[in-house]
Every structure is written in C-alpha cells, then in structure tokens.
Amino acid sequence: xxxxxxxxxxxGPAAIPLEVLEEAQGELLNFKGSGMSVTExxxxxxxxxxxxxxxxxxxxxxxxxxxxxxxxFIQGGASMQFCMVPMNFLPDSKAADYVNTxxxxxxxxxxxxxxxKNISVVASSEDKNFSYIPQNIQFNSDAVYAxxxxxxxxxxxxxxxxPDTGNVPIVSDMSSDxxxxxxxxxxxxxxxxxxxxxLGPAGVCMVIIRDDMLEMxxxxxxxxxxxxxxxxxxxxxxxxxxxxxxxxxxxxxWIEEKMGGLEKMEAFNKxxxxxxxxxxxxxxxxxxxxEKDSRSMMNITFRLPSEELEKKFVAxxxxxxxxxxxxxxxxxxxxxxxxxxxxxxxxxxxxxxxxDFAAKNG
Ligand SMILES: *Cc1c(COP(=O)(O)O)cnc(C)c1O
Numbered sequence: 103x104x105x106x107x108x109x110x111x112x113x114g115p116a117a118i119p120l121e122v123l124e125e126a127q128g129e130l131l132n133f134k135g136s137g138m139s140v141t142e143x144x145x146x147x148x149x150x151x152x153x154x155x156x157x158x159x160x161x162x163x164x165x166x167x168x169x170x171x172x173x174x175f176i177q178g179g180a181s182m183q184f185c186m187v188p189m190n191f192l193p194d195s196k197a198a199d200y201v202n203t204x205x206x207x208x209x210x211x212x213x214x215x216x217x218x219k220n221i222s223v224v225a226s227s228e229d230k231n232f233s234y235i236p237q238n239i240q241f242n243s244d245a246v247y248a249x250x251x252x253x254x255x256x257x258x259x260x261x262x263x264x265p266d267t268g269n270v271p272i273v274s275d276m277s278s279d280x281x282x283x284x285x286x287x288x289x290x291x292x293x294x295x296x297x298x299x300x301l302g303p304a305g306v307c308m309v310i311i312r313d314d315m316l317e318m319x320x321x322x323x324x325x326x327x328x329x330x331x332x333x334x335x336x337x338x339x340x341x342x343x344x345x346x347x348x349x350x351x352x353x354x355x356w357i358e359e360k361m362g363g364l365e366k367m368e369a370f371n372k373x374x375x376x377x378x379x380x381x382x383x384x385x386x387x388x389x390x391x392x393e394k395d396s397r398s399m400m401n402i403t404f405r406l407p408s409e410e411l412e413k414k415f416v417a418x419x420x421x422x423x424x425x426x427x428x429x430x431x432x433x434x435x436x437x438x439x440x441x442x443x444x445x446x447x448x449x450x451x452x453x454x455x456x457x458d459f460a461a462k463n464g
Contacts, residue, residue, distance in 0.1 A: 103423070109448035112426030113255055113401060114278065115298040117443040121360060122352045141345045145338060153348050154337065160354035164364055167287045167310065174309040174332040175347050180206070180277040180296035183307060184213035187273055187292065190319045190329055191246050192219045199245040199270070202226035203235060204254035205432060206275055224248075232257040234393040241267045246318070247291055248272050253279035255299065256430040258403030258437065259396040264289055271315065279400050280308065281357055282442055283368035291315045297346060300400070300441045302353045305346035357442065367442055374440050374449045375399040381453050387460040391435060402438040403429060411463055412436055422455050424448075 103109065110117040133140040134149055143149055158173040176182065187210075192198055197220040200211050204227075214221045222245075225236035232254065241248050248267045253260040255278040264272060264286070271291025280295035292311045298304035309329070316333055325331045331339045361367050379397060382388045382404060391403045406412045412435060416428045429435035438452060 103447060103451075108423040108425045109444070109451055110425050111438045111440065111444070111448075111452070113299070113430070113437060113439040114296070115304050116300070116439055116441050118302065118349070118353065119356045119360070119443045122349070122356050122443075125352055126349060140348045143344070145341050145344050150344060153344070153351055154342070157347055157351040157354060160351065160358060161308070161310070164281060164354060164358060165285055165287060165310070170313050171287065172311050172313070172316065172333045174311060174329065175337040175342050175350075176307050176309055176332055177305065177343055179304070179307055180275055180294055181209065183275065183294040183309065184210040185217065186327055186329070187247070187249065187294075188214040188217050188219040188221070189323060189327060191273075191315065192217075192221075193320065194220070196246045197221060197242065197244070198273075199224045199241050199248040199267075201236065201239060201248070201250045201265070202228060203251050203259060204232040204257040205430075206255065206277070207249075207251040210249060210251070210275060227259075230393075233259065233391060233396070235259050235261055235396040239265050241265070241270055243268055243270065245270045247315075249274070251275045253277075253282075253398055253400050255401050255439075256403075256433060256437075258390075258392045258398045258401045260398035260400065262395070271312065278439075278441070279398075281354070281364065281367065282371050282400060284364040297350055299439075300443075302349035303346050305343040306350065308350065353443075361442070370446075371399045371440075371442065374444065374446060375402060377449050377453065378402050378438065378440070381456065385460060385464075387464050388456060400439065400441055402440060403433075403435060404437070405435045407464075409434065414463070415459055418459060419452075419455060422451075424452055424455055 130139055136143055136149055161173045200221050200223050202223050224241055225239040227234050227236055248270045252274045272289050273292045276293050277296040278299040281300055292315055294307055294309045297306045311329055316330055319328050319330045382390045389405045406415055419427050427436050429437045
C-alpha cells in the first residue's frame with residue numbers, strides 16, 4: 103500500500119486502481135501534448151474523440167460484443183435509467199417484467215410505476231429481507247424486456263447465472279458488477295451501470311444497448327431522455343462528462359492490459375470474495391447475511407454479535423487504514439465492497455484485522 107492511502111472498502115464512489123490514478127495524475131496538466139488538461143479540451147476535439155472511441159472499443163473487446171450493440175455515455179447516474187428504460191420501451195400497449203431483489207430494484211420498479219407503465223413484478227426476495235436471488239422465475243413471453251439488478255450492492259446478493267427469459271431480452275442494472283466477469287451478451291437487450299462502483303468516477307452511466315431495442319424508441323420523447331439521441335451522436339449530442347469518460351477509459355485499459363481481461367478479473371474476484379466468506383465460516387463471530395448460493399462477489403455483507411460491536415469494529419478498522427466498512431444506513435451491519443480495484447493485500451489486511459478484533463472482543 104502506498105503511504106497515506108488506505109484500503110478503501112467504500113460501496114460507491116469506490117476505489118479506483120492506484121495505477122489509474124497515477125496515470126491520470128501524470129497527464130493532468132498536459133494531455134497528449136495539448137498543453138491542456140483533458141478537462142479543459144473541447145469535447146469536439148480529435149483528442150477527445152480518441153478518448154471516447156477507445157473507451158467504446160475497449161468495452162466491446164472486454165465484453166466480446168458485436169456491432170449490434172452501441173456503447174453510450176449518459177449523465178444522471180443509474181437512477182436516471184430507472185425512468186429512461188420504461189419511457190423508451192413501454193408504450194401503453196406494451197408491458198415489461200421486473201424482478202425485485204433489493205433497494206435498487208425497488209427504486210427501478212417505483213419509477214416505472216410513477217410513469218404509469220404496465221409492469222409485472224414476476225419475482226421478489228422481499229419475504230426474506232432480500233437475502234437471496236429468486237430461482238425458476240416465470241417470465242411473461244410477451245414482455246418487452248425483463249429487468250433485473252445483477253448485483254445488489256446494499257443486500258450483498260448477486261445473480262450467479264442469469265435467468266432464462268426465453269426470447270425476452272434482459273435489461274440489467276449492472277452498476278456494481280459490470281466488468282467483474284465475462285457476460286453472455288446474447289441474453290441482453292440493454293445493460294446500464296453508474297460508473298462510480300466498478301468503472302471509474304461518478305458522473306457518467308455506461309449504457310450498452312442492442313439495435314433492436316433502439317428501434318423501439320419513440321421520437322416523441324425529449325432529446326436528452328431518449329437513447330437514439332445518444333446513439334446517433336456517439337454520446338456527443340451535448341457536452342458529455344469528459345473527465346469521467348476519460349477515467350473509465352483508463353480503468354478499462356487497466357483491466358485489459360494489467361489484469362488480463364474479464365476471465366482473469368472474475369477468477370481474481372472469486373478468490374478475494376472466497377477468502378472472506380471462508381473466513382466467516384471458520385468461526386461464529388462474523389455472520390454473512392446473504393444466502394450461500396446468492397452471495398455477491400462484490401459486496402460482502404455481514405453482522406457481528408451486536409450493534410455495539412459493529413460500531414466499534416468500523417471505528418477501529420478505520421484507525422487501521424481499512425475504510426468504508428459500515429453497512430448501508432437502511433440495513434445496518436457491515437459491508438466490505440471489494441470491486442475490481444481492491445487488491446489482494448486489502449483482503450489479507452482485512453482478515454488479519456478481523457481475526458484480531460474477534461480475539462479481543464469475542
Ligand atoms: C449505486 C447504485 C445505483 C444508483 O446509482 P446512481 O449512479 O447514484 O444513480 C443503482 N443501482 C445499483 C445496483 C447501484 O449499486
């Protein structure tokens with residue numbers, strides 16, 4: 103670990119690889135010989151065109167996606183997608199399915215309902231406080247799309263395998279696990295991900311959309327709220343969040359060139375999460391909150407024997423340069439968010455600290 107830095111277990115905004123931060127630092131004052139920072143150059147310049155096109159090319163290479171898909175950059179976070187998805191694909195005559203696996207799915211459902219769209223919640227894990235991923239879900243074959251949240255950042259669950267939706271394209275909120283593993287893109291009509299968990303800084307949401315989905319978008323929507331505006335202008339209809347996109351580019355470059363692609367990324371993430379889950383099971387002081395077959399590789403949620411000990415744990419961890427371990431305010435407990443950028447040393451340091459804490463307080 104570099105001096106003055108901590109191991110950052112924050113859920114989002116979250117850790118960015120040190121190499122990426124250093125590369126950005128090195129280029130901050132003079133981007134590619136322009137004599138300007140990347141945040142100062144025109145979004146219509148050749149230099150920025152190269153940034154956005156390389157970010158798209160890297161996304162396509164990493165996910166092995168073909169030219170039927172467009173990669174877009176939209177502001178408003180993942181939360182904006184909660185309304186854009188139903189607005190773009192659900193005229194009054196059409197319906198969509200939603201799976202409710204936690205706080206973010208609930209919000210996506212709420213936005214579709216606010217818009218008075220015709221949606222069915224075909225499965226939910228609310229009965230057990232969202233501690234599991236529903237299996238054998240029956241989707242409606244005439245649904246325009248099936249919306250899922252692939253990784254539940256707050257509850258610490260994740261779809262290991264994606265559900266069989268027949269011919270219905272999956273629309274997935276992948277904010278907290280995009281680029282953590284390879285995907286079979288043939289199942290998806292649209293993927294969206296706010297960047298600040300696993301892709302870079304806040305301020306941009308990556309949207310990957312298939313061309314048959316684009317064909318459904320009505321002309322009548324406001325320009326900034328329809329996907330076709332972004333797809334027809336390479337996300338440069340208006341000024342995009344240039345710096346955030348540039349950071350995403352550097353993160354993708356790091357995944358490709360330093361980590362060796364998504365198969366390797368997945369193996370690394372499985373190993374890191376496995377160490378923590380195995381450690382929980384080796385004693386009874388720490389208790390994982392997600393059911394075993396539904397556990398997330400990205401957000402490890404756990405409890406200690408009492409809320410008092412949880413408070414003490416988070417505070418003492420902080421003093422030991424282990425930051426961001428408090429659970430979401432809506433659920434309490436503890437959570438270690440271990441996205442791509444969390445190094446193995448961070449996991450080892452956390453487990454060492456946890457052993458020590460349990461020995462002193464158990
Ligand atoms: C963080 C998060 C969101 C919200 O993202 P914003 O960019 O803040 O709108 C939505 N979905 C999931 C799964 C998240 O983890």
